[in-house]
Amino acid sequence: MSDSTSRNTSTSDAPRENASESSLEDDVLVQEAREGDEHSYKRLVNKYERALYYHILKMVKNKEQVEDLVQEAFVKAFDNLESYNTNYAFSTWLYRIATNHTIDYLRKKKLQTLSIDKPRKTKSGEMEMQLEDHSAQTDRSIIRKQRQNIVQDAIDELPAKYRKVIQLRHMEEKSYQEISEELGKPLGTVKAHIFRAREMLYKSLKDKRGQF
Structure with missing residues (x-):
């Protein structure tokens, strides 16, 4: 399981008590999805797709990239559905996966834009790093x-x-x-x-x- 899926996805929240009707509906859909019911997968996607889109949009401003991240978050969630702890709300678990996946995306994007040739500031002024490790x-x-x-x-x-x-x-x-x-x-x-x-x-x- 990837870091973005397993990181804090089923701990730190208080167990559900007095779960809402919507949350109880999720329990049924998740169980059916675990058993391979494609219709239940689609219902969960339809229920949370729009909300996840706006949640990720707060972190990533490229709308098309947001759509990709939403889809990827659902793929990760459904592929790891067996690890979902039903003592907690499915929506909370799903949001955590989406958030962690987006953070991973942003981190990787940042690493890709960092250049080792960019001048570094020192007390003596700027210094370029020359790394010739072919x-x-x-x-x-x-x-x-x-x-x-x-x-x-x-x-x-x-x-x-x-x-x-x-x-x-x-x-x-x-x-x-x-x-x-x-x-x-x-x-x-x-x-x-x-x-x-x-x-x-x-x-x-x-x-x-x-x-x-």
Whole structure:
């Protein structure tokens, strides 16, 4: 289980007492979802998708990226549904997963933008860091390539309709609307296909985590 899923997802809150009707409804849907009921999955998504969108939007201002993060949070939640502690509200657990996943995304994005060549301020003025470790750069390049190959192999194994939307979204970086227009499919169908494709990829790549 990833850090963003397991970190503080079932502790620190007081156990539920006098649970609301909505929360009790979630209990039923979660149990049915655990048993593989696709309709219950969809009902949980429909119930919380909009609220999670605005929750993440407070942290990430790119609306299309927010949609991706919402979908990814649901994928993580559903893939780890067996770890959900029913003594606590499902909504609280789901929000924690979404928050932690978004924090992880922001942290990785920040790391990607930091440059080791940026001048560092010292008492003597600015100093540039010169790191000429070519072997380390080569190793990183090899590891990156291996990861790309593993991900691409997983994408290639997807059914055609799911493989196509993932390629358009993540390889060609097209918007949901552009994908909808290119494929001639309703926007809702495109989003549903991308959600399902990510769910399948997440499960496939989780089994190969030791290769990353």
